[in-house]
Amino acid sequence: MKISANKKKVIVLSVMMGLLILTGFINLSINQTEAVVNTSTNVVSGNFFTNYRSDRDSARDQEKLYYSAILESASSTSEAKSNATNALSNIAALVESELYLESNIKAKGFSDVIVSMSNNFVNVMVSADSLTDAQVAQIVQVVQEQTNKSIDNIKIIPVE
Secondary structure (H helix, E strand, O other), X not given: OOOOHHHHHHHHHHHHHHHHHHHHHHHHHHHHHHHHHHHHHHHXXXXXXXXXXXXXXXXXXXXXXXXXXXXXXXXXXXXXXHHHHHHHXXXXXXXXXXXXHHHHHHHOOOOOEEXXXXXXXXXXXXXXXXXXXXXXXXXXXXXXXXXXXXHHHEEEEEEO
């Protein structure tokens, strides 16, 4: 049985319309699932702290792998190896300082804390709805004792 050219076009268009509708339905259901997941993970502040630590650790692991690869490469120059060694030492010192600060701020009575440091700034994220002036002063004191940073370079962020 031979199908005419017009019937072939109708069949092809019908199949394409069916696929388009199916694709739209799948896209809609995936977006609704992601919205539910995003809403549920943002409700509890503990997830923020856990996710942040996980992301920070992953990023640092990638940095360490990068610098380790430079050190292990036979084609790396001595200058590149020296820079990689210094970078790995800086990462280790940064991790140690952040952990020290987090522990000491938690010792002041805060349930969870994340410290993120750069060359110039220290960001402190504290699990709290809001902070009193006395609590901010405690955090600033701990940070300044460890880092000698000016209060202008210390940012304290309450996270609900």
